[in-house]
Amino acid sequence: MYKVSCAECPLRKYEIFEPFTAEEIAFMHSFKAGELVVEPGTTVMMEGMPSPQLYTILEGLGVRYRTLEDGERQVINFALPGDLIGLQAALMGEMSHSFEATTDMRLCVFNKNDLWRLFQHHPQRSYDLTWLSAVEEHFLGEALSTLGRRSAVERVGWALLRVHARLRAVGLESNGAVPMPWRQRDLADALGLSLVHTNKTLQKLRADNLAQWVDGMLSIPDPFALAQVASVDLEAPQRRPLI
Amino acid sequence: MYKVSCAECPLRKYEIFEPFTAEEIAFMHSFKAGELVVEPGTTVMMEGMPSPQLYTILEGLGVRYRTLEDGERQVINFALPGDLIGLQAALMGEMSHSFEATTDMRLCVFNKNDLWRLFQHHPQRSYDLTWLSAVEEHFLGEALSTLGRRSAVERVGWALLRVHARLRAVGLESNGAVPMPWRQRDLADALGLSLVHTNKTLQKLRADNLAQWVDGMLSIPDPFALAQVASVDLEAPQRRPLI
DNA sequence: CGTCCGCTTGAATAGTTTCAATTGAAGTGG
DNA sequence: CCACTTCAATTGAAACTATTCAAGCGGACG
Secondary structure: OOOOOHHHOHHHHHHHOOOOOHHHHHHHHHHEEEEEEEOOOOEEEOOOOOOOEEEEEEEOOEEEEEEOOOOOEEEEEEEOOOOEEOHHHHHHOOOOOEEEEOOOEEEEEEEOHHHHHHHHHOHHHHHHHHHHHHHHHHHHHHHHHHHHHOOHHHHHHHHHHHHHHHHHHOOOOEOOEEEOOOOHHHHHHHHOOOHHHHHHHHHHHHHOOOOEEEOOEEEOOOHHHHHHHHOOOOOOOOOOOOO | OOOOOHHHOHHHHHHHHOOOOHHHHHHHHHHEEEEEEEOOOOEEEOOOOOOOEEEEEEEOOEEEEEEOOOOOEEEEEEEOOOOEEOHHHHHHOOOOOEEEEOOOEEEEEEEOHHHHHHHHHOHHHHHHHHHHHHHHHHHHHHHHHHHHHOOHHHHHHHHHHHHHHHHHHOOOOEOOEEEOOOOHHHHHHHHOOOHHHHHHHHHHHHHOOOOEEEOOEEEOOOHHHHHHHHOOOOOOOOOOOOO
16 A cells, blocks of 8 residues: 555546646645455445545456345446445445456545545535435446346347447557456346347357457447437436546 | 425535534525415426526425437436426536426425535535436436337336335325325336336336325335345435535 | 456347226216 | 217237346456
8 A cells, every 4th residue: 555646536527627726736635545355256335334545446347246145146337437336335334336346446535534524614615515425326227127128138238339439538549449358247237138048149240240349348339229229328428437 | 486494405414414603594585585386286397498497395295307319208207305406407508307296296496506606615515416416327327228229117116115215304294194295106107117018017116015105105115125126226325415 | 388367249038018808996077 | 969080098918028047158357
């Protein structure tokens, strides 16, 4: 664990919209407690457990999931750089889902005690935090409709389009492809489908050249065509990292 | 539209935990813009539309839902007294779901412009708002796992238990029964099941005397038995109204 | 070289949807 | 006051989608 310059911290992204005051920059330095580097497969936060800390993903990809009574797993969503992890634990006392790193990951660590300090002295930042929470709620609502009312092809197509767009938004696209390090098992658990059926659906999309997901890389030759097949509205607002 | 005494406003519930200062009470009076009374079936907020206002349900029951491209409807959740409606529109600019009153309803109206004032001058209240948002996220996660990984009996059982508990929590239980004014169609759309299958599942639960939902009233003779059948963890945290 | 893991395949099964039609209660207009 | 419409709940049967079970394949790794 070591301190890094604020320039490397995603909090800096704010500057695009509104420059920081000297006081604010000083505050953020004090807010950031350090960094955490973890290996693939590491469970960073566990459902039901309290956590004294709050994280922002600096680098790497992960997955948020819940475990059901019968041992089944429901993936809540995939986590990308810029995502905030552990707000629930900070506010509610304990996490309602687990968080696991899928690749090597570098996290920016904040102390949950400092959160209250943020609310007291930085209304703009706390407003943004609430905004972030509202955005999360929005995307969960979208996921809910997908699981509730869509066929396998639509679910898989929707998930690939969303993940692709988000990875592009955080600048992880190269040569028209984005990293997709998760397993078919993860996608199946995210979409409420069996592994077998997810596999067959992926093959269908691959055969029609609508989406290529091979060797941990995903490319979507024609997003509009895939959106058509998956009945997805491409115009829907995309998530953008804030903190 | 007319002003009501603060004693009638749910914001007053805070006093249970922490007395208001004179300044805060004055602030809340200024925050509350008035009241809105609507009839059953009224769409209070529409997905995709901005809204200059923010509501708290004082009385009555409603439903939050999204409409999909193909016209299908996904119920996000059922809304009870104490629930905050329209935070998304206030923060993100537009609603990601619609809100409709199921029964006669009385709403407390706030102006979205005042929200920023809240964040600036009342850190405790804005913290609570974020907390509320985190709780909402928690319950959406629970709904997501239910739709993704559970059978029809489990879904229906889960929904009935949750709604029952929430209605009880806001004091709407009488003679062991709570009001359940929604239609089988609404429940089906909430659970991602067909109407026919929802109907047959309800009948099964009724036959086994696990849940009686007739004439708009719901009673659950033995919650533990139902929780058993539905593989639901009764110990899971319940939502409590905050604002 | 053997084991593990992720991906793939086929066949049988089960759960859920869709279609089509009926009932009863409540509301509407002549 | 009675036909007529409407809406929610209900039923049965047929069709289908997705799950489960079971097995095989290939690459990675010790």
